[in-house]
Amino acid sequence: MPFPPASDALAKLSVDPSGRFLAQEDGRPYLWIGDTAWELFHRLTDDEAGFYLKTRAAQGFTLVQAVALSELGGPDTPNARGDLPFVAGDPLRPNEPYWAxxxxxxxxxxxxxxxxGLLPTWGSYWQQxxxxxxxxxxVTAEAYGEWIGTRYREAGLAWILGGDRVPSCxxxxxxxxxxxxxxxxGDRGTHLMTFHTRGDDGSSAYFHDAPWLDFNCRQNGHAVGYPGRYEKTLADYRRLPAKPVIDGEPVYEEIPIDLDTAKPYANDTDIRRAAYWNLISGAFGHTYGHHSVWQMWEPGRGLExxxxxxxxxxxxxxxPGATQIGHLRRLLASRAFLPLVPHPEMAEIPNLAAVPASSSGVVAYAPFGGPLRLRTGAIPIRRFRAWRFDPRTGETSxxxxxxxxxxxxxxxxPATEEDDWVLVLDDAAKGALPPGSMS
Structure with missing residues (x-):
């Protein structure tokens, strides 16, 4: 069933005083379920972009990440309409048709x-x-920032600086x-801002204390070892002063693992493990990616x-991974889960557990299947109703x-299967509907 259009795409976001999540204007957590579309503006026509956006909205995504000056061509290669971003390659002379x-x-x-999630530029264009x-x-970076900030002041977006690079000097x-x-x-402080780094890295290592960095963004990247890089999401969650954290580039579906074409390609299981590991480790949302979609690759169009x-x-x-991200959104939307407070001591590694800030229940994840053993005595709930949520199908038992x-x-x-699964413990006194129900 497709998701209804969200009504808050233009509403202003802020960082909650707790430093744990992005808040909507009424104080409710904003659910960032992102897709990676780096080449959206550069490689797709208007009609193709419309098809892409309509599909992702129906699948339950709430945000798409795209780059104004893209990695693959950027200032030098025309977009699908034949337009370059600047006149004579001058970053202070925007070419209006491109920006239109x-x-x-x-x-x-x-x-x-x-x-x-708008990147003003890919990182290679500010590297020296x-x-x-x-x-x-x-000088040109500041002028360009002010120009693009002014142009998109009224749009529904978040700024993402960086672009797969980190500063080295x-x-x-x-x-x-x-x-x-x-x-x-340029945007008069209208939009939140973060920084997207290279793989196995995060913005907190470079700009955590910068006043312009509203939330941290990691790129845990295209490895599939667990816990491995995904423990660093929890480390960023624990960093002080507290800032919200998200994995803006986890492993992509159908990408060669470790970017090595001799290795297997990542599959939907890898996608689920990254998503649930991040969220139960305190991330305020999650970004999905597919290897063909980020580069908008299509055979027969002369694209490398x-x-x-x-x-x-x-x-x-x-x-499958895109559909399963929709199941994840339904699960999160069916409970006041966010923000989740990680409780790694409650489960046995590699399993994970977290508790909503309201202490209204428990959510736990077994990334490799098998039984879950939880120490819940510190949770102020007398009786639990337990539910098993299948992250592959969205079904609940x-x-x-x-x-x-x-x-x-x-x-x-107990569980004998090798597939990953999610356990939800509700307060039995509340009589909640099954997890994943959209009422």
Whole structure:
């Protein structure tokens, strides 16, 4: 069943005073369920972009991440309409037709209830190292930031600086800081801002204390070892002063693991493990990605494939992982889960458990299947109703009612299957509908 369009794509977001989540205007947590569409503005026509956005909105996504100056071509290669972003390659001379196309796509996304996680530029264009392109310097970065910030002041978006790169010298730090300063001046502080890094890294390592960095963004990247990189989401959650954290680039569905085309391709199981691991480790949302979709690759269009994509972006929109992210959204929306407070001591690694800030229940995840044993004595609930949620299908089964009393070793929930599964414990006195129900 498709999701109804969200009504809050243009509403202003803020960081909750707790530092744990992004808040809507009424104080409720904003549920960031993102998709990765780096080449959306550059490679797709208006009609193709509309098809992409309508599909992702129906699947339950709430945001798409896209780049104004894209990685694959950027300032030098025309978009699908034949337009370049700047006149004569000058970052201070925008070419209006190029930006009018982005205007239309952003507006269409907002109409469908999708925010845009907008990267002003890919990181290679502010890097000054030999492998960088040095397109921006500090002066042009600030001027461009102010210009694009002004242009999209009224749009429904969040700013994402960086672009798969990290600063390696004082000059690059200055460029990033100056672009952030320009954005703030241009959009008058309307939109939140973060920074997208290279793989196995995060914004907290470079800008955690920067006043412009509203929330931390990790790129846990395209490895599939657990817990491995995903423990770093919890580390960012625990960092002080507290700032919300999200994994803005986990492993993509159908990408060669470790970006090595000799290795297997990641599948929907890898997608689920990354998503649930991040959320139960305190992330305020999650971003999904598919290897063909981020680059909007399609055979027969003369596009150079990056790391051997297996299918066209149109086909890839309907891969299992995207559907399963919709199941995840239904699960989160059916309970006041967010923000989740991680309780790693409650479960046995590699299993995870967390409790909503309201202490209204427990959610636990077994990434490799098998039984879950939970120590719940510290939770102020007398009796639990237990539910098993299948993250592959979105189906729920009732598992009984249990007294929350101290037991040696904790509460045991047996399971023999090797597939991952989710356990939800509700307060039996509340009579909640099954997890995943959208009423």
């Amino acid at each position: 196309h982005i205007d239309a796509v952003v507006a269409r996304a907002n109409e469908l209830g999708l925010r845009v 190292r030999p492998e960088g392109k040095g397109f921006f310097d500090a 004082a000059a690059e730090i200055e460029i990033v800081e100056r672009m952030a300063c320009g954005l703030r001046r 494939p990056v790391y051997a994509p297996r299918s066209s972006w149109r086909e890839a929109l309907f891969r 009732y598992d009984g009612t249990f007294e929350n009393v101290e037991r040696e070793g904790g509460l045991l929930f």
